[in-house]
Amino acid sequence: MIGLVMFSFVVALAVFAWWIAPNDPNRTAIRMRFRPPQLDRVLLLGTDNLGRNMLSRIVHGAQLSLLIGLGVVLLNSVFGVLLGAVAGYFRKLDGPMMRLADALMAFPSILLAIGIAAALGPSAWTAVIALSVVYIPRTARIVRASVLVVREMEFVQAARASGAGHWRIISRHIMPNCMAPLIVQLSFIFAYAVLSEAVLSFLGLGAPPSIPSWGTMISEGRTYIREASWLTIVPGCAIALTVLGLNLMGDGLRDVLDPRLKIEQG
Amino acid sequence: MSATSPAPLLRVENLTKHFPITAGFFVKREVGRVRAVDDVSFHIAQGETLGLVGESGCGKSTTGRLVLRLIEPTSGKVEIEGRDILSSTPAEMRELRKGMQIVFQDPYSSLNPRMTVEEIILEPLYVQGARPGPEMTRRARKLLETVGLSPNHVVRYPHEFSGGQRQRIGIARALAPQPRFVVCDEAVSALDVSVQAQIVNLLQDLQEEFRLSYLFIAHDLAVVKHISDRVAVMYLGKIVEQADKASLYASPRHPYTQALLASIPVPNPRLRRPRARLTGDVPSAMAPPAGCRFNTRCPHATDLCRTVEPPAIEAAPGHVVACHHVASIPAVSPLAPQR
Numbered sequence: 001m002i003g004l005v006m007f008s009f010v011v012a013l014a015v016f017a018w019w020i021a022p023n024d025p026n027r028t029a030i031r032m033r034f035r036p037p038q039l040d041r042v043l044l045l046g047t048d049n050l051g052r053n054m055l056s057r058i059v060h061g062a063q064l065s066l067l068i069g070l071g072v073v074l075l076n077s078v079f080g081v082l083l084g085a086v087a088g089y090f091r092k093l094d095g096p097m098m099r100l101a102d103a104l105m106a107f108p109s110i111l112l113a114i115g116i117a118a119a120l121g122p123s124a125w126t127a128v129i130a131l132s133v134v135y136i137p138r139t140a141r142i143v144r145a146s147v148l149v150v151r152e153m154e155f156v157q158a159a160r161a162s163g164a165g166h167w168r169i170i171s172r173h174i175m176p177n178c179m180a181p182l183i184v185q186l187s188f189i190f191a192y193a194v195l196s197e198a199v200l201s202f203l204g205l206g207a208p209p210s211i212p213s214w215g216t217m218i219s220e221g222r223t224y225i226r227e228a229s230w231l232t233i234v235p236g237c238a239i240a241l242t243v244l245g246l247n248l249m250g251d252g253l254r255d256v257l258d259p260r261l262k263i264e265q266g
Numbered sequence: 267m268s269a270t271s272p273a274p275l276l277r278v279e280n281l282t283k284h285f286p287i288t289a290g291f292f293v294k295r296e297v298g299r300v301r302a303v304d305d306v307s308f309h310i311a312q313g314e315t316l317g318l319v320g321e322s323g324c325g326k327s328t329t330g331r332l333v334l335r336l337i338e339p340t341s342g343k344v345e346i347e348g349r350d351i352l353s354s355t356p357a358e359m360r361e362l363r364k365g366m367q368i369v370f371q372d373p374y375s376s377l378n379p380r381m382t383v384e385e386i387i388l389e390p391l392y393v394q395g396a397r398p399g400p401e402m403t404r405r406a407r408k409l410l411e412t413v414g415l416s417p418n419h420v421v422r423y424p425h426e427f428s429g430g431q432r433q434r435i436g437i438a439r440a441l442a443p444q445p446r447f448v449v450c451d452e453a454v455s456a457l458d459v460s461v462q463a464q465i466v467n468l469l470q471d472l473q474e475e476f477r478l479s480y481l482f483i484a485h486d487l488a489v490v491k492h493i494s495d496r497v498a499v500m501y502l503g504k505i506v507e508q509a510d511k512a513s514l515y516a517s518p519r520h521p522y523t524q525a526l527l528a529s530i531p532v533p534n535p536r537l538r539r540p541r542a543r544l545t546g547d548v549p550s551a552m553a554p555p556a557g558c559r560f561n562t563r564c565p566h567a568t569d570l571c572r573t574v575e576p577p578a579i580e581a582a583p584g585h586v587v588a589c590h591h592v593a594s595i596p597a598v599s600p601l602a603p604q605r
Contacts, residue, residue, distance in 0.1 A: 154376035155386075158439065161334055161368045162390035163360035176380040 003248025084143025
């Protein structure tokens, strides 16, 4: 519940960014450099080394983080689910597909993401693609595991006995009964994606500097970490809040959608 | 009633299913095979019930699924109304599936928990190309009434029902495409005794109403005796004895059938019966014993039984037994009262 509140707060920031932000996140004001956070409508979170408004940059950064997270989750729920369902249902394809997934999962995830992002060139889309490639095997794994359980149930046999085709069996009978672990997994992937996006941006492999990003903000602020620590602390807190919120939400979802409880109540 | 009836609705000949056991990482090689069903033949006439009994793991459920082509057989022939289902194309198969349905053992896993009762019951019709509409809802309500449930239950989900009610839903689903042949795969085994009786009676009423033929798979000999016209006894993937009900229960010829019947409890504490108790375990279907498969546990086994597989002999009209010693083993039912 707390997780949901925290995450909703971040979503609200991103959605209403244009109303919340006191001014353009990219407008520089040299005379206003390094203003520390204070109780003021405009200077609530201070300004950075170029005099840009931190509050504006944070709320616009939330947009980017959430959009990238959403993109990764969408790609995962399409390709991860598709590949997992195919691997779990068509047993002949299972071995080759899962070995490929193993190979991708053998890389440290952030290293693989950095590699792909570097190869494709830095942009927000690159980050989405790189992070999707990293997380799709994990989603596929989870989906495959549930499909393996559900495909052996008698109602699947019953559908086959009625003459239902593979597509109907997968979409009508198997997938609806695999949703609970998938939804939980996707909420965690969202959290990892937000975190990893920050890492990529920090390393200069994410969105270009013209788009405010939490990772970029930390990266730029770290030069002044002694003199103006809020330049790194504020975006750091934003990342922490979002990721913690998503993880708590995932835990909550897991409790609500626990597969063991599900099977008992039908 | 069986041997003399005209063209049977279902004819199964030399049906065999071997599940390969494979090993190896890159190249799968076969290291053995489970002979789940081995050279099984039987037939079922229109409106007739064939009971298929045997211990757990003897291949009776596999047989049921092979007959419906839910599993591809290794070899053999299955004909329904003269049409060979094993050589049918997927399109022909879909058409044929209207005529043959299955009722499952577990009323909890046989209904999709995410579908309403209406969706579940009408699934076979939708698969056959029907479109949802008020006419279909009416059909679902009618089917629910047929199986003794309230028509208003169409909008409910399976978890709102008890085991017996769920089994009725499963039966309604099987009836939806108006089949002539239904496999009841341990359809009452998971239910309470009182509910069992209700479901068995329902199955019999439906049989009368729609002239259905059943392949009734069970391990409960009392239930099979109640519902079947003829009974086939399976042991380790083979049918060892097949006869009409009266003949099988009154004068079982195969030692395995005799032992099975002896294990039925009789509600009479003073009754003393000759015990034909089975000792030992069922041998593995991966390495069935040579000769007669029952020889490791058979009290009458001889060297002949350990080397030569017994052929199926018609010991009496319509009474087929696969035993070398049919002639010498007394056909005494352990069920017959003896003082």
